[in-house]
Each structure stands twice: as structure tokens, then as C-alpha cells.
Amino acid sequence: MNDAQRQWFALRVTYARELKIKDYLDSQQIECYVPMQYEMRTRGERRRRMLVPAIHNLLFVHIDAATLRELKATDLPIRYMMDRETRRPIVIPDKQMEDFIRIVASGIEHVEVVDSQRIRFAEGDRVRVTAGPFCGVEGVYVRYKGHSKVALSIGGLLTALTAYVPLDCVEKIP
Structure with missing residues (x-):
């Protein structure tokens, strides 16, 4: 193949x-x-x-x-x-799937995988995590259940939410 x-x-x-x-x-x-x-x-x-x-x-x-x-x-x-x-x-896309696997397989206790239909967020900024266990992961910055998280949507089916990400560990992607 x-x-x-x-x-x-x-x-x-x-x-x-x-x-x-x-x-x-x-x-x-x-x-x-x-x-x-x-x-x-x-x-x-x-x-x-x-x-x-x-x-x-x-x-x-x-x-x-x-x-x-x-x-x-x-x-x-x-x-x-x-x-x-x-x-x-x-x-x-390969990069999106690699990031999704990295978030879900991290073993970090507060990572959630939810059906994308459950998350209704306004157009968020595209962001990249700059430090910590999710360094390099790209997604959309959201507030979910009162916490700052990076959401990575997979084909509109699922959204993986990182554990809490401090604002100083996130940069906006131009």
C-alpha cells in the first residue's frame, strides 16, 4: 500500500x-x-x-x-x-488525526471526548498550544464547563477537549 x-x-x-x-x-x-x-x-x-x-x-x-x-x-x-x-x-487530515490521537492517548485524566453535536461554540480563534503535554497541538480555543480548553474537531463527528490549558500556553495562529 x-x-x-x-x-x-x-x-x-x-x-x-x-x-x-x-x-x-x-x-x-x-x-x-x-x-x-x-x-x-x-x-x-x-x-x-x-x-x-x-x-x-x-x-x-x-x-x-x-x-x-x-x-x-x-x-x-x-x-x-x-x-x-x-x-x-x-x-x-493526517495532522488533525495525529493531534487527536495525541490528546486522547495522553492518559491525562481530564481529557474528554464528546460528540461534536454537544458542543455549540461560536467561531473561535485557531490556536496552538505552546507548552505542556499538548505542546504543538492545534485547534480552536473554547471555554467548556467554565475552563479554558483547546478543542480539536474530527470531521464534525467528535471533538477532543484538552485538559485545562492556561492562557499563557496558547498562541493565536494567524
């Missing part, structure tokens, strides 16, 4: 089988990503901190379009996530 032709695509997986599909794609050496987060779960009287998908039924694959069509033609329970305007599969 030619690296220049590979793109990140968002896929919808049915019945919360994103981890099973990820295992299959890993076995086929297809790069994929499922955003994960820790959650407290109770089983009986025991409370455990478990790593679970942040958004159920969502999977990202880094693949060329022809291989994606072949994968879609199999009996795997996947669907393209479509851009409503262009009516084409959603493609996420």
Missing part, C-alpha cells in the same frame, strides 16, 4: 464491536485507532477502573480508498461515515 495514498477514514461499527473489528484489522496489518478512556464500572460490589471505547461504534482506519472499498465489500459490520455536504466518506 502506497503511504502517499493512505488517508484516515471514520467508520461506524454496529453493536459495539469496535474492539473486535480493531483486532481483525490489526491482524491484517491495517492501521486503525479506537479512542479509549478510563471509566469506573461496578460489578457486584467491586468498582473497577476499566479502559473502554470513548465513543461506542466508532473506528478510524488509515488506508487507501481502494483497500477501504474492498474492506467494505466483506461481511464486516462497518459503514462509512459520510460527509453530508459532499456525500463522500469523511476523510480526516
Whole structure:
């Protein structure tokens, strides 16, 4: 597979089988990503901190379009996530996906992944984080739940919000 032709695509997986599909794609050496987060779960009287998908039924694959069509033609329970305007599969730019993975996989406790429909913010300034664990991440400066954060929207599907970012660690991108 030619690296220049590979793109990140968002896929919808049915019945919360994103981890099973990820295992299959890993076995086929297809790069994929499922955003994960820790959650407290109770089983009986025991409370455990478990790593679970942040958004159920969502999977990202880094693949060329022809291989994606072949994968879609199999009996795997996947669907393209479509851009409503262009009516084409959603493609996420590499830099945006790298930043998203960096935020979500940071392991920092106060990082949230939320459905973009839940965040309604006015046109914000494009910003870059200049210090701290998210140094270099680019996104939109927002105030969410009373805190300064950098929001990185992924194809209009999800928005990853960094943990609190001090104003002196953010610069405006011209």
C-alpha cells in the first residue's frame, strides 16, 4: 500500500464491536485507532477502573480508498461515515488525526471526548498550544464547563477537549 495514498477514514461499527473489528484489522496489518478512556464500572460490589471505547461504534482506519472499498465489500459490520455536504466518506487530515490521537492517548485524566453535536461554540480563534503535554497541538480555543480548553474537531463527528490549558500556553495562529 502506497503511504502517499493512505488517508484516515471514520467508520461506524454496529453493536459495539469496535474492539473486535480493531483486532481483525490489526491482524491484517491495517492501521486503525479506537479512542479509549478510563471509566469506573461496578460489578457486584467491586468498582473497577476499566479502559473502554470513548465513543461506542466508532473506528478510524488509515488506508487507501481502494483497500477501504474492498474492506467494505466483506461481511464486516462497518459503514462509512459520510460527509453530508459532499456525500463522500469523511476523510480526516493526517495532522488533525495525529493531534487527536495525541490528546486522547495522553492518559491525562481530564481529557474528554464528546460528540461534536454537544458542543455549540461560536467561531473561535485557531490556536496552538505552546507548552505542556499538548505542546504543538492545534485547534480552536473554547471555554467548556467554565475552563479554558483547546478543542480539536474530527470531521464534525467528535471533538477532543484538552485538559485545562492556561492562557499563557496558547498562541493565536494567524
